[in-house]
Amino acid sequence: xxxxxxxxxxxxxxxxxxxxxxxxxxxxxxxxxxxxxxxxxxxxxxxxxxxxxxxxxxxxxxxxxxxxxxxxxxxxxxxxxxxxxxxxxxxxxxxxxxxxxxxxxxxxxxxxxxxxxxxxxxxxxxxxxxxxxxxxxxxxxxxxxxxxxxxxxxxxxxxxxxxxxxxxxxxxxxxxxxxxxxxxxxxxxxxxxxxxxxxxxxxxxxxxxxxxxxxxxxxxxxxxxxxxxxxxxxxxxxxxxxxxxxxxxxxxxxxxxxxxxxxxxxxxxx
Amino acid sequence: xxxxxxxxxxxxxxxxxxxxxxxxxxxxxxxxxxxxxxxxxxxxxxxxxxxxxxxxxxxxxxxxxxxxxxxxxxxxxxxxxxxxxxxxxxxxxxxxxxxxxxxxxxxxxxxxxxxxxxxxxxxxxxxxxxxxxxxxxxxxxxxxxxxxxxxxxxxxxxxxxxxxxxxxxxxxxxxxxxxxxxxxxxxxxxxxxxxxxxxxxxxxxx
Numbered sequence: 421x422x423x424x425x426x427x428x429x430x431x432x433x434x435x436x437x438x439x440x441x442x443x444x445x446x447x448x449x450x451x452x453x454x455x456x457x458x459x460x461x462x463x464x465x466x467x468x469x470x471x472x473x474x475x476x477x478x479x480x481x482x483x484x485x486x487x488x489x490x491x492x493x494x495x496x497x498x499x500x501x502x503x504x505x506x507x508x509x510x511x512x513x514x515x516x517x518x519x520x521x522x523x524x525x526x527x528x529x530x531x532x533x534x535x536x537x538x539x540x541x542x543x544x545x546x547x548x549x550x551x552x553x554x555x556x557x558x559x560x561x562x563x564x565x566x567x568x569x570x571x572x573x574x575x576x577x578x579x580x581x582x583x584x585x586x587x588x589x590x591x592x593x594x595x596x597x598x599x600x601x602x603x604x605x606x607x608x609x610x611x612x613x614x615x616x617x618x619x620x621x622x623x624x625x626x627x628x629x630x631x632x633x634x635x636x637x638x639x640x641x642x643x644x645x646x647x648x649x650x651x652x653x654x655x656x657x658x659x660x661x662x663x664x665x666x667x668x669x670x671x672x673x674x675x676x677x678x679x680x681x682x683x684x685x686x687x688x689x690x
Numbered sequence: 691x692x693x694x695x696x697x698x699x700x701x702x703x704x705x706x707x708x709x710x711x712x713x714x715x716x717x718x719x720x721x722x723x724x725x726x727x728x729x730x731x732x733x734x735x736x737x738x739x740x741x742x743x744x745x746x747x748x749x750x751x752x753x754x755x756x757x758x759x760x761x762x763x764x765x766x767x768x769x770x771x772x773x774x775x776x777x778x779x780x781x782x783x784x785x786x787x788x789x790x791x792x793x794x795x796x797x798x799x800x801x802x803x804x805x806x807x808x809x810x811x812x813x814x815x816x817x818x819x820x821x822x823x824x825x826x827x828x829x830x831x832x833x834x835x836x837x838x839x840x841x842x843x844x845x846x847x848x849x850x851x852x853x854x855x856x857x858x859x860x861x862x863x864x865x866x867x868x869x870x871x872x873x874x875x876x877x878x879x880x881x882x883x884x885x886x887x888x889x890x891x892x893x894x895x896x
Contacts (some may be wrong), residue, residue, distance in 0.1 A: 453774045454879075457871060632805065640798050642887050646872030650865045658859020 462575050463649065469578040473645050476580040480627075484581075485634075488627040502546045504625055508557070509538050509545025510618065514600050518560050522568045527666060530555045560663060562599070563592030567660040576649055581623070584652035723816045726823035726843035729850040733761055733841075734811040734827060741806050751800040758799065763844065763851035764792050770853075771867045772881075775874055779881045787881070790888040797892065808832035822853055 444466040447454040463469060492500065512535035519528035534557065537550040551557060566588050567573070574587040582590060597603070603615050641647035740753045758764065768791040769776050779787060814826035822844040830836040842854035854863045870884060877883035 457774070461868075461872075636802075640794075640891070641869050642873040642884070642891075643869050643876065647865060647869045649872075650868030651860050654860040654864065655858065662859075 461649075464575050465577065469576060470645055472578045472580055473648075476578070476583065479580055484623065484627050485631070487624050488631060491624050492628050492631065500625070500628065503621065504629075505538070505542075505548055506545040507618070507622055507625055509535065509542070510602055511600075512538075513602065514596055515560055517599065518562055518565045518596075521562075521565045522560070522663060524663065524666060527558060527560070527663075530558070558666075559659065561589075561592055562595040563589035563656070564660055564663050566592055567656075568663060573653075573656065576653070578645075578649075584648060589656060722845070723818060723823050726850055727813065727816045727825050729761075729843055730825040730827065730841045730852075731813050733757070733852070734813060738809055738811050741803060741809055747803055750803050754800050754803070755796050758796055761852055763846045763853050764788075764795065766844075766846060766851070766853055767795075767863050768792070770863050771870055773867050773871060775871075775879065775881055775884075778879075783881050783885060786885055787888070790885065790892055793892040794888055806831060824856075 444458075444464055446458050446464075449455060495503075512531055516528055516531045516535065519525075519531050533553075533555045534548075534550040537553065537555070538545045538548060542549040548557070563585075571588050573589065577585050577587060577590055579585065579590060582593060585593065597619075605611065637647055637651075638644050736757055737754070740750050740757070743750075745753075765788050768788050771791070772779070772787065776784065808831065810830045812828045812830075814828065816823055816825045818824075819842075822842045825841045825843060827839050827841065828836050829839050837858055839858075840856040841852055842856065843850050844853045845851075846853075854861050856862070873887065874881070874884055
């Protein structure tokens with residue numbers, strides 16, 4: 421996952437220049453409803469984002485989607501499910517870190533127990549044994565962590581391969597990748613190749629889950645770019661409020677409820 | 691026996707009142723929550739009955755269309771989706787838009803019948819929110835992971851109707867409003883351009 425420093429710097433400079441030079445013009449104050457809509461959409465870099473969306477659509481049409489289609493065609497459901505579980509399990513250490521940074525000990529406990537149980541009994545994460553033992557899965561990342569710390573999402577930002585995001589969420593994803601302890605074991609070509617394979621497989625696995633959905637959106641939306649933007653924003657907001665609201669106690673299904681409280685609250689609803 | 695039943699009923703009533711007070715709800719609101727929940731429960735049973743039942747795809751489509759017309763506030767949703775552009779459309783454009791919106795909505799729902807065969811539906815709790823009574827449910831497809839779907843119910847002309855469906859935190863009417871709004875912004879806010887696009891979409895779907 422190493423990109424030479426100079427190249428990285430150029431990517432950042434080119435990206436910033438492109439982003440700044442292509443700002444959308446807000447409607448004049450004489451049209452208050454149009455101005456309110458412009459502010460609610462919060463996509464001042466729309467021309468740049470649309471250009472990146474177009475690049476990503478090309479990339480998706482010719483590379484990512486065919487790879488995902490081939491992946492679903494070649495491998496049976498069961499095998500893909502196992503791969504999906506293993507990839508999810510590999511994300512656990514970073515997830516645990518985020519749960520803790522969000523101040524959600526219950527969720528952190530779930531993640532830790534899931535990682536321990538699924539890595540051992542679940543055969544290196546191939547089978548989700550922990551779910552049936554009362555440790556449900558949840559999705560989180562450093563963008564959500566920043567949100568729980570009060571960082572606003574900021575304007576919309578679309579990047580090729582990374583997809584929809586915002587300054588908060590896109591940098592959160594980069595922190596997520598950089599902070600992964602599994603990416604730091606050993607060095608050399610084999611390790612780099614393994615990390616890239618995992619990144620690629622992650623991408624293909626994620627894309628294969630949405631083959632039908634994306635096709636449907638592209639077919640039915642009049643402006644797919646805006647539809648994806650709206651869906652992404654709503655989904656992120658829902659994820660953040662779900663995380664904020666999740667303050668339940670972690671009591672596994674098999675743990676006997678304390679006698680004193682059992683008469684009032686039979687079993688914690690999860 | 692009668693005494694026992696009376697006691698049970700009155701304790702039940704007290705418990706309900708207490709629950710309402712605790713939740714900060716008036717009994718009327720609780721009643722409308724219950725009504726909304728029952729409405730969605732019945733709707734879910736009808737939908738899964740049709741989708742998983744016998745009959746050709748055409749018969750199923752026809753049955754689903756009947757349900758959409760009866761239980762969904764289609765014209766209310768259509769107006770919401772057009773947002774600030776509704777007032778700018780001529781009465782003729784408004785009625786044409788409503789008809790096209792209904793056609794596109796029905797086509798998009800009925801085209802997915804095949805994907806949902808074997809679907810199961812479980813109802814969850816109901817919450818009162820400014821947009822209406824929100825009834826949550828879990829939908830489990832044969833090949834898909836379970837999805838949380840919220841049904842927003844409002845009283846329209848005295849009967850409960852679905853005004854929005856929120857799938858995994860994403861509202862269908864908000865998403866569609868963003869789509870149409872952006873399309874109009876790209877087309878000089880010309881409602882006629884939207885109508886033409888919808889007409890093309892409606893005829894492409896058959």
